[in-house]
Amino acid sequence: MIQLICLGWIIGIASMGQDIPLLHSLLIPSIYFFSLCLLAKLTIFKSISALWLKASLLGISFFLALLLGSYYAQQQLNQRLHLREQHSAQLELIVYIKHINEQREHVLQQKIQVLNRHVQPVQWQASVKIEQPATQQLALQLGHYYRLQGTTRPAHGYATSGVFDQEQWFIQQNIMSGFKVLAIQELTEQQINALGYASYVKRQHAWSNQVRLWIEQQRLALRDFIYQQPVQHKGLLLALLTGDKSLLDRQTEQLFQRFGMSHLLAISGPHVLIFAILFCAALHQLIRRYAIQIYLIWPKQYFFILPFCSCVLLYCAFVGFEIPALRTLLSCMVVSAFLLLKQKIQPLTILLLSAAILLIFDPFSVLSAAFWLSYVACFVLLRIYQTIQQQHSATPIKSKMQLFKAQLKLLIESQWKIFVALFPLMIIFFKQLAWISPLSNILALPWIGLVVVPLDIIAACCYFIFQPLAALIFQINDVCLSLLLLLLNGLDGIFSARLQPIAMNFWLLLSVCLGLMIVFLPRGVLPKAWSLLCFMPLALSDRHPYDFELSILDVGQGQAIFVRDHTQSLMVDMGGNYDESKFSVGKQIILPFLSVNGVSRLNKLILTHLDQDHRGGYESIKQDFPIEQIYSNEAVTVAQASQFNYCIQGQQWQWSDQVQITILSPQKQHLADAVHEKNEQSCVIYLQVKNAKPYQNFLLMGDAGWPTEYQILQDYPDLKVDVLVLGHHGSRHSSAYAFLKQLNPQLAVASAGVNNRYGHPSVQVSARLKELNIPLLSTIQHGTIRFSKQKNTMALELQRNTRQWLMR
Structure with a gap:
């Protein structure tokens, strides 16, 4: 039942932005009907196994979760729509800076907390023209208050199918308006208190906000440190480490997009896990050498739960709690809870539960492509892992050559399966696909995952301990990235990598999704041949349904x-x-x-x-x-x-x-x-x-x-x-x-x-x-x-x- 409830909640949240009055009107009757079924199960049919009652409870539980998710998403969306700006105007703002900025071609895009627009502070995005490089003192500094004069720029994108939806992005990022800054005046905390915002100042002095501010300051300092290094690919080093694209040149970004690997330039679950695994591996070696008796008190799998989750939490905080990192954190916490409670770990349940919890705290993440791509990719990887475990149980690996062949097979199999599984999502979110991406991922992912990202993480850790060593490791990693880009440019010359546009209507996409679900379900649940029926509309459909x-x-x-x-x-x-x-x-x-x-x-x-x-x-x-x-x-x-x-x-x-x-x-x-x-x-x-x-x-x-x-x-x-x-x-x-x-x-x-x-x-x-x-x-x-x-x-x-x- 927990899987159906989580699935219904996720689908309900996914309806965000679509006004369905009939659906919301069914909420109260559904709660009433669910209560009746549950009461009947606990009283009249307590000792009787009624199949129809169980089926009714499962169905109404799913539908009720869907209704609650839709209602919750609608309420959250209405709150944000109420706060967003609708018209351009000249304004004077009182603001606080709590997030790191992003530099784009002589323009700093800075998220600001606006104190004097509504009862509660709201987040806008300010644009400041700059001439100095990113390492010099910035106009808007973290932890400072300012009086800004300028012009509001409400989000107004191009409402054309296939085009990037700027207004959706603003809503998802909790940005209520853009703001073009024309004049800046720094204010002291005493001046802010005199203006009537003493309670806000007091909240910023709380230890939790001070920790967040310190993390943002360290992220900015690390970006400046990388910028000062004599390396060729500083933008790529920073993007792979923290997801910050401020130093990334357009040519490299376009190269990754053409190969369908732009997701690697954002923080993903593997980044977080690599850091946690490196730390726990080092801790394990120390315990083996100096305190092996600890494992007699706490079994290894229980002992490492706290340090592993702490590493994941630390890295998530360091990268600004991006959605893929949050997904990894929640998944790790759910797995840890299952281990501590000695429950059977079911991959699908873990993913659905972590996704449902994430959407409680941030329902707007459902609007992000990263949310869907990361969860589907994780599901495919977990299914592959389950298959491998079953195969190893039947035929254990004995030699190193067998191990190498098994790992190579795993890499190839995982990439083509992820490519196929993500196909509908790539069409929905990007309307195009890179057919070369399975090949490029097979060649690039091991290098990035096993060499580049670990070196990046080690260098970042050394930055806080001994900066000359961090500089040396960053330079070594720069050579590794040069080899990667040399490979990608070679592939580009051979295959002429480019994104292929693909058009599908809703029903075609739904049919393909159902077919892929059947393909990836465990054997025996449904016949795999049924997927062919779902793929038939691809060949038979009329791509131009209108006369x-x-x-x-x-x-x-x-x-x-x-x-x-x-x-x-x-x-x-x-x-x-x-x-x-x-x-x-x-x-x-x-x-x-x-x-x-x-x-x-x-x-x-x-x-x-x-x-x-x-x-x-x-x-x-x-x-x-x-x-x-x-x-x-x-x-x-x-x-x-x-x-x-x-x-x-x-x-x-x-x-x-x-x-x-x-x-x-x-x-x-x-x-x-x-x-x-x-x-x-x-x-x-x-x-x-x-x-x-x-x-x-x-x-x-x-x-x-x-x-x-x-x-x-x-x-x-x-x-x-x-x-x-x-x-x-x-x-x-x-x-x-x-x-x-x-x-x-x-x-x-x-x-x-x-x-x-x-x-x-x-x-x-x-x-x-x-x-x-x-x-x-x-x-x-x-x-x-x-x-x-x-x-x-x-x-x-x-x-x-x-x-x-x-x-x-």
């Missing part, structure tokens, strides 16, 4: 529109950042979106004009993504595999019996003016979908303004429009009143960025639409806006309605 779909993507201040039917795919513009080298809309938004939608090539791309916010994303990916035909109002450089043509009024493409695309502007004689009048000569696209209700006709205006609108009304007086994508992102110089009145669309859409300096969509256009009773949707408020046709119904979906933290 037609059109998505106006949330790309910030810009425009990108994706169109697809069963046979062809098209994009109108690809957005673009003002500096694609700093943040690439093409690589960070367009490619991930196409990946999760299973698009490996585009048939057509229409760049309405060549402004950066419409074509910048294309420029950053044109060599990486195949596109057959490209159209624009000006000549544009294309990749060798692409063909360029001008878009001209009158062009038509009949995609199928259902979809027709027509270019309404510019006229051929005006193409020469596009160099000087980019906006006004934008390619205007009219798209018709037959037998679709309520949205059938789409008009995409690019950045065209009043003159083009007037020309279109003259050339196409009977134009029917159901959905109008406003010209120039809703600028006041587009969407004229007469144009809107004559077209009278059912819906208007503005593609614009939050807090954009142009004020798009403009107040004037919003007023015109309101007067004409035309609803307005914007990517600012609703994220990606998607129209999808199934049978004869054109459904409308808003990305920001999918999770509570995305809603505006």
